[in-house]
Amino acid sequence: MNKASEFIILGIITVVVAIAPVMPVIHISAFITRFLIGVMIYAIMAEGWNVIGGYTGYPSFGNVVFFGLGAYVTALSMIDFHIGFLISLILAAFAGALFAVIIGIPVLRLKGHYFAIATLGIGEIMMAITLNVPFTGEGVGLSLPIASSSLLFYYTSLIALAAFIIFLKLILSGRLGYGIIAVREDEDAARMMGINTVIVKIKAFAISGFFTAIAGGIYAYWSTFIDPPTVYDPIISVKMIIMAVFGGAGTILGPVVGAFIIMFLSDFLSTHFTLLHTFFFGGLIVLTAIFLPKGLIDLFSQKKIGWNYFIKNIKKYRV
Amino acid sequence: MKIIEGRKITKRFMGLLALEEVDFELNKGEILGLIGPNGSGKTTLINVITGFYKPTSGKVIYKNRDISGLAPYKISRLGIGRTFQIVKPFMELSVLENVTTAALFGKNIAMPKPKAIQIANSSIEAVGLHDKSSYKPGALSIAELKKLEIAKAIALSPDVLFLDESMAGLNPKETEAAMELVLKIREQRNLSIFFVEHVMKVVMGISDRVMVLHHGRKIADGKPNEVVKDENVIKAYLGKRYKEQKNA
Numbered sequence: 001m002n003k004a005s006e007f008i009i010l011g012i013i014t015v016v017v018a019i020a021p022v023m024p025v026i027h028i029s030a031f032i033t034r035f036l037i038g039v040m041i042y043a044i045m046a047e048g049w050n051v052i053g054g055y056t057g058y059p060s061f062g063n064v065v066f067f068g069l070g071a072y073v074t075a076l077s078m079i080d081f082h083i084g085f086l087i088s089l090i091l092a093a094f095a096g097a098l099f100a101v102i103i104g105i106p107v108l109r110l111k112g113h114y115f116a117i118a119t120l121g122i123g124e125i126m127m128a129i130t131l132n133v134p135f136t137g138e139g140v141g142l143s144l145p146i147a148s149s150s151l152l153f154y155y156t157s158l159i160a161l162a163a164f165i166i167f168l169k170l171i172l173s174g175r176l177g178y179g180i181i182a183v184r185e186d187e188d189a190a191r192m193m194g195i196n197t198v199i200v201k202i203k204a205f206a207i208s209g210f211f212t213a214i215a216g217g218i219y220a221y222w223s224t225f226i227d228p229p230t231v232y233d234p235i236i237s238v239k240m241i242i243m244a245v246f247g248g249a250g251t252i253l254g255p256v257v258g259a260f261i262i263m264f265l266s267d268f269l270s271t272h273f274t275l276l277h278t279f280f281f282g283g284l285i286v287l288t289a290i291f292l293p294k295g296l297i298d299l300f301s302q303k304k305i306g307w308n309y310f311i312k313n314i315k316k317y318r319v
Numbered sequence: 320m321k322i323i324e325g326r327k328i329t330k331r332f333m334g335l336l337a338l339e340e341v342d343f344e345l346n347k348g349e350i351l352g353l354i355g356p357n358g359s360g361k362t363t364l365i366n367v368i369t370g371f372y373k374p375t376s377g378k379v380i381y382k383n384r385d386i387s388g389l390a391p392y393k394i395s396r397l398g399i400g401r402t403f404q405i406v407k408p409f410m411e412l413s414v415l416e417n418v419t420t421a422a423l424f425g426k427n428i429a430m431p432k433p434k435a436i437q438i439a440n441s442s443i444e445a446v447g448l449h450d451k452s453s454y455k456p457g458a459l460s461i462a463e464l465k466k467l468e469i470a471k472a473i474a475l476s477p478d479v480l481f482l483d484e485s486m487a488g489l490n491p492k493e494t495e496a497a498m499e500l501v502l503k504i505r506e507q508r509n510l511s512i513f514f515v516e517h518v519m520k521v522v523m524g525i526s527d528r529v530m531v532l533h534h535g536r537k538i539a540d541g542k543p544n545e546v547v548k549d550e551n552v553i554k555a556y557l558g559k560r561y562k563e564q565k566n567a
Contacts, residue, residue: 196390
């Protein structure tokens with residue numbers, strides 16, 4: 001990354017960090033607050049996918065299970081046990097991490113497509129279980145208490161996202177981070193370097209599950225109603241992947257940028273082109289995959305962006 | 320003094336007997352060359368020793384400890400390093416980051432990062448890649464990639480090093496330099512080295528001892544100039560031309 005782009009990115013971060021906490025207070029419409037909460041919840045999930053998919057190289061198509069699990073744990077703990085929201089979120093986070101360990105042990109032995117398909121299956125299994133277990137409200141769903149102010153969700157998601165980014169930054173500069181990236185780059189070489197690849201992968205999956213479950217918990221209380229088809233919807237997994245890859249998988253800020261832009265475009269397009277919006281949206285994703293395979297954030301690391309950059313990208317990933 | 324030995328190692332893949340009761344031993348400070356035709360079981364033997372395959376029967380004893388069937392990460396933490404026949408660099412990381420990863424794990428598992436970077440730098444220096452330590456592997460030549468493999472292996476601070484065709488694909492001048500490098504790292508780092516190689520000049524040039532595999536069985540083991548005169552070895556691997564050239 002060159003000096004100028006580093007400066008630009010630092011500038012943007014500073015502005016965002018300075019403005020974000022006071023955003024809802026200084027003015028803004030309920031609409032924008034609502035939009036930003038949605039962005040941050042998705043940013044946490046995209047970043048969660050990024051840990052396992054972008055950094056570890058295991059493209060999970062079932063990360064929605066952590067979202068759904070987090071939503072249900074939070075809801076049940078608040079409704080049935082009258083535990084406060086924040087404590088419930090923490091319970092949800094640990095449930096997400098624990099679940100990642102349990103499913104990770106069999107599933108992380110698989111590679112590539114097999115891993116993707118297996119994780120896709122887990123989402124469906126969890127939906128079926130939730131639909132058939134009495135204490136989850138089965139198909140009827142669960143209604144949560146209504147919070148007094150949407151600011152609670154704004155700040156909880158902001159703090160959770162910030163904590164995740166800082167945590168990830170620390171992890172990546174340490175031993176675990178080197179292990180995670182080594183697994184992505186070449187698992188056999190990693191094993192011969194003394195890296196216990198199984199443990200490394202499980203830890204990465206647990207981090208992913210931990211934070212994605214928090215996103216689910218915030219969503220549950222925010223939306224005040226959850227049912228299995230909503231919170232275990234496989235489209236949510238797909239959205240996480242698109243956001244992470246669009247912004248830049250395997251970078252810390254990429255998924256956050258991706259979440260913001262995708263949410264914005266999706267809102268903008270669906271209000272302005274009600275019937276055609278999926279056409280533009282889909283087209284944009286295809287173009288990004290061809291011209292910007294490393295994501296938007298990669299543009300900042302280039303000294304010069306010209307035709308050569310795009311031509312190089314096209315050549316790099318074609319057969 | 321033996322540092323690592325194999326006792327009657329057998330490896331069977333379904334119907335194929337890849338290794339049949341192979342014994343070997345590597346003494347401390349020794350360089351042992353392993354030769355044999357393609358498919359004779361050389362890489363399989365290394366895979367069994369380094370834990371990538373479990374032996375069907377037989378044992379690998381390292382420093383008086385049975386290590387057969389241990390996971391590769393455990394074996395490398397005990398002080399056994401290896402390079403791969405097909406190089407396995409981490410393409411998205413710089414040379415320094417590649418080698419630092421090895422130093423962070425490896426034999427001294429609780430190593431702090433600054434120390435690991437220091438070890439990585441000295442390993443890179445040892446193989447002569449120090450002016451390219453900020454490059455990504457995509458910018459390196461084959462000879463340099465092979466050096467990177469060796470740097471990663473020695474950054475583990477191993478006692479034994481397995482080199483799987485580390486000189487394949489190099490030109491004569493690069494081969495010469497690689498031979499010197501192997502001798503140098505043995506000297507500096509007190510290593511015992513077990514290497515697989517096809518280039519006879521290399522085998523003859525740096526081995527203290529040579530062993531030959533053919534169809535998964537050991538057919539010869541001894542001093543290099545004795546092994547190349549062995550009738551079985553000539554028939555199975557070297558061919559008549561090699562013998563005639565030597566005599567001429």
